[in-house]
Amino acid sequence: MGLIAKRYIGIMYKSLSHLDLGPNFLVLMLIEMTESTLTQQELADLSEMDKTNMVRTIDALQDKGLVKREQKQADRRAYVIKLTPNGKKTIPLIKKTARTLNNKALHGLSESQVRSFYKTLETISNNIASLPAEDFQVTLKNTKK
Numbered sequence: 001m002g003l004i005a006k007r008y009i010g011i012m013y014k015s016l017s018h019l020d021l022g023p024n025f026l027v028l029m030l031i032e033m034t035e036s037t038l039t040q041q042e043l044a045d046l047s048e049m050d051k052t053n054m055v056r057t058i059d060a061l062q063d064k065g066l067v068k069r070e071q072k073q074a075d076r077r078a079y080v081i082k083l084t085p086n087g088k089k090t091i092p093l094i095k096k097t098a099r100t101l102n103n104k105a106l107h108g109l110s111e112s113q114v115r116s117f118y119k120t121l122e123t124i125s126n127n128i129a130s131l132p133a134e135d136f137q138v139t140l141k142n143t144k145k
Helices: 002-015 022-033 040-047 051-063 085-105 111-128
Strands: 067-071 079-083
Touching: 002 022, 002 085, 022 040, 022 051, 022 079, 022 085, 040 051, 040 079, 051 067, 079 085
Parallel strands: none
Antiparallel strands: 067 079
16 A cells, blocks of 8 residues: 555656645645645644644745745734645646546546445545554655656
8 A cells, every 4th residue: 555655646746746846735735625724733733744844845835935824813823824826726737637647546447446445545544543653754756767
């Protein structure tokens, strides 16, 4: 399973290389999925990324003009991470790439097999959700072929 996940992320990374996001496209998608309502810390917790790496990721996305930090109304020490107009324009490109990859990955499977596959993934995810794990950073090497 881990090798498939690594390969999938690697394909997405390469397919989105023209956007110069690196693996940060994952956090950008997470911000969009949560409708730009989470703080840096909440994003770090949700993505299981340590605080330092999340700050670096948000800094990189902010430098590219894709996200902005806004002070949270209820807690002035916290910042909500929101997509900028450029960030919102980038999301459909990432989604299209993911749809294309998903279609290729699931090619040859019946609708029933696809439903069963997703149900199986959900079960596996639930089974391991509470198990202790070490935080680690995945680094994708840049291979030009």
